[in-house]
Amino acid sequence: MMIVRHAAHRDLDDIYRLAQRAGETGIGLTSLPRNKEILAERITRTTRTLAGLAEKSDESYLFVLEDTSLQKIVGVSAIEVAVGLNEPFYNFRVATQVHASKTLNVYKALDTLFLSNDHTGCSELCTLFLDPDYRKNQNGKFLSKVRFLFIAAFQSHFKARLIAEMRGYSDQNGYSPFWNALGYHFFNMDFATADYLSGIGQKVFIAELMPRFPVYVDLLPAEARAVIAEVHPQTLPAAKVLMSEGLQYQGYVDIFDAGPTLEANTADLRAVKExxxxxxxxxxxxxxxxxxxxxxxxxxxxxxxxxxxxxxxxxxxxxxxxxxxxxxxxxxxxxxxxxxxxxxxxx
CATH class of the missing domain: 2.40.40.20 (Barwin-like endoglucanases)
Structure with a gap:
């Protein structure tokens, strides 16, 4: 029998094994690092949240999918109650800036990227990973959609706005066209390192190093422009599941790989309504x-x-x-x- 429940400390070894398997699939799942201490802290945050002991900025729910016949954890998914309350939550807002001159008869609308904290305080769906051996029998949908049902049951615990960051495009070797065209020039580190540091919560360097002025998309190389708001092929099925529940792309992308942020009003979720x-x-x-x-x-x-x-x-x-x-x-x-x-x- 397959069952989803809250994560507990007895699950740590299995969750760590899943984190190792996630690492084999490539870069991008930053919220499930191969670090036992950080994973144990994720479980502690869940138990403190359930006990009513966590500050709002630390409230989090980590769910596990258990194969009860083997007493084995084969998947995880999570909800952050409110992002950006104790450290900045960054993304790029894709916007338009108009340059015009009547004298020269020039009118040009240019896509730009603005560093943004607009999603501060939103609830976030995150940390979805399923053991590749169990990617069958609707297990993936089950593990993802459980979070919506939990929100429907306990709406007062969550914010009015819900987001989910989708993994952006990178190749099998971890090469990210967007990162190489933009982030690398400010951080002087490879994509994998920056992504890992962000995932384990060391985000101060983002504020210190990211450009504060708008970035003109047209100045980026074609291969970088092409992947803005594109979902990684391995993440596309998960994105489609979220969109079927009411989340949509609203013009925000990740600052590292330009993956899209999906969002919705919590009250509009299918699980809440149906x-x-x-x-x-x-x-x-x-x-x-x-x-x-x-x-x-x-x-x-x-x-x-x-x-x-x-x-x-x-x-x-x-x-x-x-x-x-x-x-x-x-x-x-x-x-x-x-x-x-x-x-x-x-x-």
Missing amino acids: SRLLTVKITEQIETTDIHYLVANDQYQDYCVLLINNCVSEGDTLMVTPAQAQALHVREQDEVRVLALDKMENH
Whole structure:
């Protein structure tokens, strides 16, 4: 059985193994560094958040996907409650600057990149990684969309605006055309080093070294211009999942690789608008369907979610097996939150 729950310190070795596997896929997943101390701190932040002990700037939820048959963690995903409150959160705003002269009969609209902190205080989806051996059976969608269901259940814990930074283009050797054309000239370090330092929280150097004036896109090499707001091919499936839930590109890109930032109003998320609460009825006889559903127990500190294909009635009852009820820590007549994995046209 596959189940998503909050990360705990007993999961550290498995999460570290996942971080090592993530490193094998190339540069770009900065929020899952191959550093056990930092990963342990991510888990501590989750436990402190759940206990109500964390400052708003440190509140974070780290989820794990567990293969219960092997007692093995095979995926992670996370939500930062409010970015940029204890250190600057940077990106580039892609804007237009007009240069015109009536005397010369010249009018030129130029794309520019402005260093921005506009997303300060937003909630952020991050740290999505699934063991390559488990990239099947809807596990990727399950692990990603759990975060939306959690937000739907506990909206008061999150901000009105939600963002997600998508990995930008770099080749198999870690070469980033955008970084080489821009960032390298100010930082004098390779893309992998800058990306790693940013990912582990050492972002002061960004403020110290990045240009404060707008960057004219037309002055960049063609290969750099071509990748602005482009999603890395390996990240494209994850981006499409987020867009199916309501997030869209709104003109902001990463300062290192120019990957797009997706964003949405939390209230407009599909999970917020379409998830519903049903009453549990436990039975051995379950009718199944081709449609998969996320089913969560809505217990804040003991949050658990299953992906099931049980038939969901139009009424207010959900039939679950004893094993499913046990996994969700629910009993007869308890309520669970249910959402179709994919958007249903006639929902």
